[in-house]
Amino acid sequence: MSTPGTNRSTAAKPLPLVAATAVLPVVALSSLALAAPASATAPAVQRQGAISTAPDRTGQAAVVPAAEIAALVPARLAVPQQGGPARGESLQADPPATHTVRAGDTVTAIAAKYGLGVADVLALNGLTPSTIIRPGQVIRLLGAPPAPASPPSSSASAAMQPSQSTTYTIRPGDTLYGISARLSVPLGDLLAANSLSLTSVIYAGRTLKVPVPVGSAEPASSVTPASSEPVKPLVADSFMGYKYPTATVASANENKRLLNAAPVPSRAEMKQIITDTARRMGVDPALALAFAYQESGFSQRAVSPANAIGAMQLVPSSGQWASDLVGRTLNLLDPYDNATAGVAIIRALVRTSKDEDTAIAGYYQGQYSVAKHGLYDDTKQYVAAVKAHKATFS
Known part of the structure; x- marks a missing residue:
């Protein structure tokens, strides 16, 4: 399809449209996508059930912090099976090295059975009060707590730091994919920094924020791509003997890539x-x-x-x-x-x-x-x- 005023175009067989355009605005990915990686998902609607407002006539109950509820949740919501710890069972003076979780067990009950502190059992097994234990899981009762994880390396810390940003002015023929590839900035980061999605359309003359990791030794534009192997284009640059402008072909390849995905x-x-x-x-x-x-x-x-x-x-x-x-x-x-x-x-x-x-x-x-x-x-x-x-x- 050519706009009014374009010159003659070369026909494909069976006569597909081929129109030469020196400078084209970019068209970015549609709402199809992908897997698009860059659109927000609407939060699920929460339906609140009926809540009784009748006063508690038995006195105020003890309040359990929410973070500690899992430690009180049985390993399976059922009455303890035969062989489980009976109510009133006497504490063992010398606890074993480990305890295998059975249906009905909780961290609190296990600690109480062996005369141990709940916090000690949690620390010894690398658990938290919000961790839920399951039948068959082995709980350590003796020994030293696991060593704390080593701090992340400086390179990992730098990667986790918030990003700074620079700007880029969109030029005729630019595409979001082309900009991200040229500046070696992940397309998802570029979209997020500008509140864009793969359905967004960009226009020449407007400015984009380009995220740059804090502590980066060199600007994103100078980063060497991981591979120097030429990528086979999805759309050729010529047809029926006519070679199309580089910017036009680049946009065609991006659009083809996005539609394929x-x-x-x-x-x-x-x-x-x-x-x-x-x-x-x-x-x-x-x-x-x-x-x-x-x-x-x-x-x-x-x-x-x-x-x-x-x-x-x-x-x-x-x-x-x-x-x-x-x-x-x-x-x-x-x-x-x-x-x-x-x-x-x-x-x-x-x-x-x-x-x-x-x-x-x-x-x-x-x-x-x-x-x-x-x-x-x-x-x-x-x-x-x-x-x-x-x-x-x-």
């Missing part, structure tokens, strides 16, 4: 999304489906070297145009926004073109280019293919 609708589900969107927006569903089938075969994971994204194969500049048409920011990596953007542009082209053939050509070649140069040969093939698909879906 995210759950997306199946082709059948994407087809239904496009159908429903077209009906809602007053566009012939058969025409919208024809475009999507020709562009991507209904694949939301499709990304071209020109950074044409998703089932409707729209470059970011076209996504911005579609956002202006519908009055809200659209994320092309979101399947519903992708369908909305494509249908909005189809609707605008149909309304402003002299006939349907010209509207179809404008989606592929660009409306301005069609008006100025007429239809190129590959554009004519594209129009014929879309019309044939439309007849199939009608």
